[in-house]
Amino acid sequence: MTHRISRSLFLELARGGGGPEAIRLLSSARRSRTLMMISLIARHAAPDVRAAYEAWKAVSATDAADLVLRHPMTGAAISGASRAPETASPSLFAGMAVATAMRAGADVQVDAPCTELFLPTVGRARGGTTYSVSGGLLQVDGRPHVPSPPIRLAMGQLEVELDSGVDVPRWQEVLAAGWDELSHHHPQVARECAAAITMLSAIPSPVHDMASATAADAFGCIYLSLPPDPRTAALALTHELQHGKLSVLIDLFPLTAADSGELYYAPWRPDPRPLAGLLHGIYAHMGVAAFWRRYRDDQAEQEHARWRTATRQAAATALASGKLTELGTTFVNEIVEVLDSWTETVSPAAQAVAEAALTHHRTQWEITNSR
Structure with a gap:
């Protein structure tokens, strides 16, 4: 079966959205x-x-x-x-x-x-x-x-399987509150999640914060540990939705040239990444920056400033690599256009915290990867 996507919908996806229509196309593909x-x-x-x-x-x-x-x-x-x-x-x-x-x-x-x-x-x-x-x-x-x-959780428009033996009432409570957060503050993302996500797979909680992931071959499933609060739950769904969308899009369209083995710095990873992996991070962290942009508290301003800058830097790295296809270049340029359109200022204190975090990450990365 041949699958086609309009240029306008491709550009919508590149800009981080696409809506349920894009999800249906990706699921069909x-x-x-x-x-x-x-x-x-x-x-x-x-x-x-x-x-x-x-x-x-x-x-x-x-x-x-x-x-x-x-x-x-x-x-x-x-x-x-x-x-x-x-x-x-x-x-x-x-x-x-x-x-x-x-x-x-x-x-x-x-x-x-x-x-x-x-x-x-x-x-x-x-x-x-x-x-x-x-x-x-x-x-x-x-x-x-x-x-x-299977265990089934229902949270408004989002209905999912939960595949592991966990504290179901606690998961239901946290995820339902997270879904309310997402629906209220990020309605477009919520609509895409409702169309895309059909399964959650519980993974062990790390010592600090929480963990989440997607698998390229399991479209519709998000792996995550129990989120500590509703906003973190909403952020995890936002982040992993973008990874899932890009996994299918990369199957449909070559965005990068054949892997030459070259590795690149990613401002969110401790290890060097191939270009395809860097592109995944760029797309997901554009979603993260967009998520935090909707809030005005100190943490949100710090996170938005950090991930907006980090994503912009990584996008510049990808564009300078010379290893993006023509379509891949269009894709990343759309991301850059979105990032550059966010002209809101954050407080000097939030900007300073964000810049310090970026500098610390780069310094630690260079120490670790120069050995």
Whole structure:
């Protein structure tokens, strides 16, 4: 399937937005990528994997199949298997087949010896050998079985799976407050998050602050530790949304030349970064700077000043690299235009704190990376 994006929407994305329309396009593109990799795996897989693929294929024309295909962990699993299709497990397609059949009320039977079967959007089934579905009900080795469902959190327009065993009421409380913060102060970002994010995966909390991340192959999933407060939760969603959008956009359009191995300074990382990694940071930290721009307290002014300057410096590095494609140059120039349009002043004290943080980071980076 060919995917097209208008120049105006591409520029909207470059400027940090795009709205739900862009999210729908990116999600559709990622779905097509998943289907292409499924075909690749099926062509090279062992006979038992091929049989499981045929079971999924038999129910793949249903509307339920689309939900299963778009699940972040489907994308991640299929992408991983495509790198070595001859070693794929039949459970990969068996889980998709069973989940699709259960959601669609279709019939399917598939063999996949395993200790546990992951069913995208449905949950997890106990281990067995033969999985059969009839009328939406599952049997494992001939015995009725009800899969354990995923945890689901609902926060206004945002409804997500939470994949790990955590303190659910606490997560619900913090994330609901974070969603209120995002919806009130950043409504455009909230609309994009509601369209893009379908899953949260809990990770351990670091000693200080919190951690968050995205995986390029799991579009729609954000990995994060428990945020300490609502504003930090809203910031994490904002930051990781940008990474997710750019991961798909880079699949569609070459923004950088072939990786030459050259590394660059990024004002938010302790290590040198390849150009593609630097571009990811630029895009995400433009979102971070935009987030803090909406507030006027001391912390917000310091953070906005720091990340606006850091992102502008990194964008200049990318443009000077000579390794951006024509489209990549357009993309970064749009970012620069946005940053330069933010002419609001911050207090001298906030500016001084921001500049001190930038200087300290660069000094520590040079000490660490000159060894």
